[in-house]
Amino acid sequence: MAEHTRSSITIEAGPAAVMAVIADFAAYPVWTGEVKEIEVLAEGADGRAEQVRLLLDAGAIKDEHVLAYTWDGDHKTSWTLVKSQMLKSLDGSYTLTPAGTRTEVTYQLAVDVKIPMLGMIKRKAEKVIIDRALAGLKKRVEELAA
Numbered sequence: 844m845a846e847h848t849r850s851s852i853t854i855e856a857g858p859a860a861v862m863a864v865i866a867d868f869a870a871y872p873v874w875t876g877e878v879k880e881i882e883v884l885a886e887g888a889d890g891r892a893e894q895v896r897l898l899l900d901a902g903a904i905k906d907e908h909v910l911a912y913t914w915d916g917d918h919k920t921s922w923t924l925v926k927s928q929m930l931k932s933l934d935g936s937y938t939l940t941p942a943g944t945r946t947e948v949t950y951q952l953a954v955d956v957k958i959p960m961l962g963m964i965k966r967k968a969e970k971v972i973i974d975r976a977l978a979g980l981k982k983r984v985e986e987l988a989a
Contacts, residue, residue: 847953
């Protein structure tokens with residue numbers, strides 16, 4: 844990823860529990876806020892999604908896009924844009940690092956939109972997306988672990 848935004852959070856659960864929530868696409872509308880509808884289009888031999896269609900509604904921004912996912916066990920998942928109405932590209936990843944009984948989750952994201960937008964504004968939008976996603980992921984994982 845060329846220009847990207849990155850942020851991390853510590854979650855009170857092991858990497859397997861965190862990755863289980865990340866891989867449970869059907870539950871995304873419950874904890875992500877912006878994802879209103881989701882459909883797994885293709886699964887790999889391990890049962891994890893390889894291609895996913897998402898319908899997003901973030902107020903002023905509504906979009907449907909398809910993402911292709913790759914998985915590295917419970918350590919990392921990455922995605923890239925297959926198609927979208929509003930985006931030129933979307934590359935992201937969650938990297939999970941064990942920290943005793945907790946997990947440090949690092950979310951990295953690079954987005955390019957089809958309409959002209961200043962880089963500073965794009966980075967701010969990426970930061971908002973990342974911070975909301977990490978907070979939602981932490982809340983979901985810790986609720987399920989309780």
